[in-house]
Structures are given as C-alpha cells and as structure tokens.
Amino acid sequence: MDYPFNEIEQKWQRIWQERRIANAPDNSDKKKYYVLSMFPYPSGVLHIGHASNYSIGDAISRLKLMEGYNVMQPMGYDSFGMPAENYAITHNSHPRITTEENISNMRKQFDGMGFFLDWEREVSTCRPDYYRWGQYIFKKMYENDLVYRKKSFQNWCNQCNTVLANEQVEDGACWRCGSEVEQKELEQWYFRITKYAEELLDFSDVIEWPERVMTMQKHWIGKSEGARIEFTLENSDTKIPIFTTRPDTIYGVTFMALPPEHPLVQKWLAEEPDNLELHDFCKKVINEDKVLRQSADTVKEGVFSNRYCINPLNGEKVQIWITNYVLMDYGTGAVMAVPAHDQRDFDFSRKYGIPMKIVIQNPAGNLDLGTMTEAYIEPGVMVNSAHFDGMASEEAKSAITQWIAQNKWGEGTVTYRLRDWGISRQRYWGNPIPIIHCPKCGVVLVPDEDLPVLLPDNVQVGKTTSNPLLSVPEWLNVKCPKCGEDAQRETDTMDTFVDSSWYYARYADPKNEHLPFATKQADYWMPVDQYIGGIEHACMHLLYARFFHKFMRDLGWVRGNEPFLRLLTQGMVLKDGAKMSKSKGNTVDPQYIIDRFGSDTLRVYLLFASPPEKDVEWSDEALMGAFRFLNRIYRLIEGNLDAIKRGLQCEADPQKLSPEMKKLLFSSHYCTKKWLEDCLDRMQYNTAIAAIMEHLNRCISVKDTASMDSDALAVYAEACGIIPQLLYPFAPHVAEELWQMMGFQSLLHESGLPGYEDEYLVQDTITLVIQVNGKIRGKLEVAPDTAPEILKTEALQVDNVIRALEGFEVVKTIVVPGKMISIAAKPAK
C-alpha cells in the first residue's frame, strides 16, 4: 500500500495556510532571511523547471525557518511583454484577460506543490499598482540624468513592428516571424547604465556568487584602458577623436577607419549626392545584419573617402577610409589603423594596398614589411617613433599618453564594452513611458499625481500594423502638463527587464500606495539573502538589477551596494538530453506527477538527482525511487509507532546498549551532523538526502522492537524521531504528518534544527587501513586512541602485510591519525 500522500498533502497545505506560517511579519525581533526565486512569466502552466527551481528555494526557506529566522519567500509574475501579448493574439483575446487567467491557473499549481510562499506579497508587473512605481522610478532616473533619448540604427522587424535586440535576430531574420530585419534609424530611450560601469565591476559586497556569473558580467562590461586622441581633418578645424588601447603604435598609423554611421561620413554623404560608390557602400553596410557584420569572419571591406587627416604626433597625412569593421557605438566610433600591429588593420591594408609602417620591433629584431604575413601585436622595442625610439613598447604606452596629454592632443581614458541600455519597445503590452511630447515645451514628464499612465484597454492587439497605442486617440492626445497646449503621449513602452529590475524591493512593501516601497521596510528585508535563478540572466536581469539597486541606494531608498547577497544558478531539467519544450514534445507535467505520487515525491526526486546548480536528466524510474523512499519512511514510523511513542518517554544509558543499538545511536548523530553540513554549509541537498536514506536503512534493519528494553527503545525512538525533522526541507507534508503521528503538537519548523552530540560520535573501535607502497594490504581494528608506536608494531604483524613485505625492508612508516598506516618499503639487498 502506498502512503496516503494525497490526503496528507492537502491536510498540511490547509494547516500551513490557516497558521499563516509563510506570511512573514515586517516587524519581528527575529533576524530576517529573504529567499527569492526569479519570478515566472505566467504562461498558465507550471512546468518541471519551475517545480525544480522553487523546490530549491523552498528547501532553503524551510531550513532557515527551522534555524529560527523570520523567513520571507515571496512570489509574483513577470507578466508584461511580447509573449503575453502574442498569447492574447493567438487566443483572440486581450492580454489583461489572458494574463489574469493564466495567473490564476498557475496559482492553483503553486498551491498544489505546497510551497512556503507569502502570497500576501504577490506582485504582478502588468498591474497598475506595480507599474505605476516603475514609471515613478523612470522619472527619478530622468531627473538624475540617467535617461536620455538618442537616435541610432536599430534592428527593426516590419512584421512585428518593433525593435529587436541583437540576440533576437537570427541570420538576419526576425526570430519570431522570420521576416527580414532592417536597420532603421530611430529615436530610442536609453538608461545610462554605463555611468555605473566601474561600480558594476566590483563584487566585493556580495557574499556568494558563482565565479562564472561574475566573470561573465566583467567580460560583458569589458573595461579597457587606453587613450583618446584627436586627429584633425586636413584643411579644416574638424577633430576626429579616436580611442586606442595601443598609444604605443601611434607612429605607425597609416589610415583612419570610420564606420558608415559616423556623423562625419553622414555629412559627406549629404555633401556628395553623386558619389555613388560611397552611397552604395554605406547603404549596404548599414542594412547588413548587425550580428553578421560584427562577426570576426566577415570580410573586411571599405571605400576611400578622398580625404585625409593629420596625425598630431608627427604631422603625417593619413588616408580616411569608410569601412565595415568599425563599430559606431564603441569608443569614439573611429579607429586609428596601424596595420603592422593590428591584425584587422593588417588584413584591410593588404586588401586595399594601403602602406604599412613598423613601429615596434620584435625581440629577434627581424620584423620586416616584406616578409610579414600577419600583424605583430606583441610587445617589443619602439622604432620609427621619434624620440620614443629604443623604449620598451609597454613603457611607451604611458610615456606617449603623457606626451599626448601634455600637448593637449588627447588624454588617457577608459572605455567600456557595456552600452547604455535601450529600453524602448514599440509594443502595447508593457509599461508606458511617462513622457508627454509637447510641440512647445518638448519632452515633459508626466506629473506624479497623474501616475500611473494607464495602458488603455480599448485596443485591439494584433489588429494594427503599428504600435496599438497610436490607434487610441483619447489616450494619445493630452494637454501638456506645463503649458496646457495640445500634446501627445510617448507611445514606446518599457523593456520588461525594467519591471524585473526592482521587483525584489517591492516585495518588502508590496502594497505601498505612496512609494515604490518604504525605506523602513526595505531596511528590514533588503538585501535578498539568497537569490535563485537561471544562468541565462547573467548579463541581463542580474546586471540590470544591480544597476537599479545602486541607483536606489544613491537616492537613499536602500542601504548596501548589492541586491542579492548569495546567488544560486540552478540547472535545468532535461529530457532525452534536451531542454523540455512543447515543440519538442518532451515535456513532463508536474501536475500528473503530483496526482500520482505527490509533491513530496517530486521534490525529493528533483533535489536528490544532482546538486542544485547542475542539470538533471528526467527519469521516471528514479522518480519511483523517491516515492519508494517516502513509503519506506512512512511504513517504518507507522508500523513501529507504539515502540517509538514509548521510547520517546525513555532515556537511554549508553553503557547498557547492545552493539546494534550503539550503532544506531551513532547513526542518528552521525547522520544529523552530515545533514547539517550538507544543508547549511554546502547547500548540497542530494547528499543530505542520501544521508537520510542511509540512516533510514539502518533504522529499518533493526527488527523486533517488541522485546526492547527501555534503553534500546529510547535509542530507537530517537533514531526514528529525527527522520521527520531531517526530511522537512525536502518533503514537508509527509514530514509534518509523521511528526504529528509521533505525538508532537508543534509544527515541525518550530522544533528547531536537529542537533547532535559529539560524545555519541566516538566509537569503541575504528578501522585503520594499512598500505604498503601505496597499496592496501590489510586492515586493523583498534581503539581510537591507540598510540602510533603500537599501531606501527601491530600493522607489521598483520598476515597480509607480512606477505607483502617479504623481500622488502621498511624505509618509513607514516601514521595518519584515525585513517591509516602507510608503510614505505624498498627491495632488500
């Protein structure tokens, strides 16, 4: 018979709810612990990935609860965005309706898992009581010069009518509809995240983040040190600033490389309408897929501009080329090309026959233009570089930078790969940007008292070819808050990553009607102690949230520099070696598992399969193993309930125990110790569960409880009695049930963490291994405190050791306390 998981799970879910165990009070004398899992997009179905992710968070929460913390684990929905809008379109409905339906469906499934979640703190980003404060934060950023509008070239999909991020363009086509992506010059709203670039590189205030994530962010931010140098356009005052990390190569500049988007190039295009070569080239390059164009294997191309600029250091005339390999939005958008010492410039100059000049000689001194097959990019000795000749090139970097600064040609500077964050989206289902465009006053912020700018309901999503917001005149047309004249609302909505950049703070004070959250609440709850989510957000959500947090800190809203102290990047649940997805048809429905085996079984399976940060391959058989495990526990306790209950009233005299009971006593304490280390220090729940299994096997192997004396009963009851406590973080329902069956009145988390005593971990005898020349040749049962000299003597008397030493003489004997005796021997003469 299977244990009645269904009944048990419903019962305890009801009791937890009635007792409000997951509703964390804001004012408590207890220390807080804030556990957060990344909130889901409300697809309407809880999938195995959610179940896995949230089972980890739940285990952590319940452990911290047992430890005595005031634990908050909230949940919400990332409900704005294209998926929600498209879902509504395909279901011929409105996203507000479909989203709320989906949320209520997901909520039921969450409840079925029995997660410890504070639903009174629920947030949903598409609800006005939440997005209002996103608009408020936008305004604060605007007022602090962190928001600006910029015209630039963007990936544009004609079919979807919106800007696409680079990663949403596949082989030059829209990832969603497959139509060709164009480059469109658009005015877009940007967040000045680069202002925090330097600070975002600093992780000294996080406690435990995966090295991998920090490295990814550091690479993404991509700090490089170099110099900004101004070249002057020939016969003109126009300056062309460049950025280089190699000022030591400046005497080797033979051409200047500009991208077609460069303002100077745009100016020349306008000046020379008949220059077809230039026009065709620029048009072609600009319309190329950004991703393709930026790939390293794209062939370098360019056209000569018929113009020159002057190298300020030596006054040399330098050809200006328009090329496809320079990026407008990195550095200054212009490159001083040094073909002899940069591979890209080398390739380009060989193709177009541009001169080269060696200015750094290799250590062998044999670098020669005639024989070079690739650029020499290593350090060396300066040559052809005026008074810097003879200097080591590494040294020359700073010397030349100084020389440049002294002569006011430029200065030493730092550039980041990180770009400002384009947050404009030309879609309906997102947070409206609280801006009004007035013909007279220009860009005007919507006054606080008019927030939120509500999304109008009466749009027909998917029916218009442009942003649906443009088709709602009563929403679009407003009076300017400043001058009262006719004006229009901004129709761009915000990237949904904006919504998720501060939700963790809203949970601290989710119902606040006057502020995003009160500082008092934030002071108590922030920062998040443990954050859990997928690694795919390493350079997006996790970076954006850190940026927001630092901004909110600068406003005085939060203390501390980091939003997430500890980060756990959980693995995925795979099936047939691939991520589960509807299109592949390899999904497993958690509800199906819960109905047949219960949520406790699903949780134990997921947590036991591997350490939390690793991927797990789904296995029906292994799931059954988890189910059998819980059944075995249930049978053990239910079947021996009388003995356990009696035993709980007894105290054991350790001196009077049989060897079997001594072993059981040891097992209880040893298992608890291991469990505590695995759960709290290492967060490795698979081995914690393995420890429970081992202990369970030991308990089950003890038969005949009927004839036990009171000492044995006490030990037996303790051994069985700790199991519900140890099980609680992983299978809370059945743990509570068994705990109650044994007669305890309290809820399990109120029992505190189980403890162990060192005195019971001491064994009468221990087994030492004897090695001869690194190979195991025997074992020795001894008292733990046996002196090393005695061990050495005894080891040499073991039969097998004697045999192994025949014809050898002992050179050295090493005793590793509690572990082994290692004998080194060499052949006897």
Place this chain on the structure above:
RNA sequence: GCGAAAGUGGCGGAAUUGGCAGACGCGCUGGACUUAGGAUCCAGUAGGUUCACUCCUGUAGGGGUUCGAGUCCCCUCUUUCGCACCA
C-alpha cells in the same frame, strides 16, 4: 580564435583538507513472499583472475610530484558554456 568549467560503473551521482574510489539512488542478477503491487523483504552488482583466500587493472589519455593522487603540477584529447572584428 579567446576565455571558463567539466570528463568517475550500464545510468544519476558520492568521495568536503592529498589518505579505504564508486556512498546513496536507479537499473540489472539471483532468491523469498503472495493481499499480484508502478509492491515488499533478503543477497549480489567497476573490470579481470581464482573453488575460495589472494592478486592484478581501474576516475578521458600521457607524463610528473608524493609513503600515498579522482583530488596537486605539465602536455594532449573530448564535451559544455560564455565571448567572438570592442580598436
């Protein structure tokens, strides 16, 4: 191309500080039981050798350090991930 991580039985994984490799689970083999169940219980399960004791081999491959290496060092291979014209 650059950078990072990883590679352990038939499978998921364990071995925390260099100290009994394969804990625990799945699967498999043999047996017991019968309320015939997605059951339970017992025994076994890295490979080879042996009736058995023993012995030999074994943590991707090769070398090294050490009394002792899955663990540390060097080289090679494979896989995964990230970045990929960032001047």
